[in-house]
Amino acid sequence: MSTRKSVVAIVWMTVSGACYGAQEQCLTAASCPAPALVIGLYDYANLSAKEIGRLTETASLVLANSGIHVDWVHCRGALAVAPATACEAEPQANRLVLRLLPTGPSKSSEDAMGYANVTAEGGNYASVFVPAVRAQAVGFEVKSDLLMGYVVAHEVGHCLLGPRHSETGLMRGVWNRKDAGEISRLALHLTKQQAQKAVARLGQAELAATR
Ligand SMILES: [Zn+2]
Numbered sequence: 001m002s003t004r005k006s007v008v009a010i011v012w013m014t015v016s017g018a019c020y021g022a023q024e025q026c027l028t029a030a031s032c033p034a035p036a037l038v039i040g041l042y043d044y045a046n047l048s049a050k051e052i053g054r055l056t057e058t059a060s061l062v063l064a065n066s067g068i069h070v071d072w073v074h075c076r077g078a079l080a081v082a083p084a085t086a087c088e089a090e091p092q093a094n095r096l097v098l099r100l101l102p103t104g105p106s107k108s109s110e111d112a113m114g115y116a117n118v119t120a121e122g123g124n125y126a127s128v129f130v131p132a133v134r135a136q137a138v139g140f141e142v143k144s145d146l147l148m149g150y151v152v153a154h155e156v157g158h159c160l161l162g163p164r165h166s167e168t169g170l171m172r173g174v175w176n177r178k179d180a181g182e183i184s185r186l187a188l189h190l191t192k193q194q195a196q197k198a199v200a201r202l203g204q205a206e207l208a209a210t211r
Pocket of ligand 1: 154158165171172173
């Protein structure tokens, strides 16, 4: 999430909003269970259990609005439970790694609150810069764990959709006060088209895992 400018434009491969994998027999979107996204969370910023609980709950709600169910695996931090063998699994399209970092972004993108390492088709690694989120939360006059949940959802969006930003919604490259108002009401989401692409990507990953 950059608070100043957008990045690269991409061309998306044609995808379908239909269901895949374990739901291959499921023919209509309305009857399809939400595809699952596993996120391994590594907290290097020493957030409290309460903060982690709130930010993951927020990100889950935002993504659930787009038809995506998130299973959180707490690999490091206040909610980490050992042994977490799930943390050893290789990241893939429906299994992401999320890091909460205690430092800001590099100088080249000093206004960013988060970063996702993605190609045009998406990626598996996302980071959130906790101090930058806390500072922006003060400016927006919203709770930092709420804003952090939205930054997580935005970076997860990049992992599922690629680096492109949109003019409206969760994937806007710059969030302003109007967006902050929608964040405070849990009303900022992926567009319908973005949600369909993200669900299709997860469905394809589930299908690949069953082969
Ligand atoms: Zn972004």
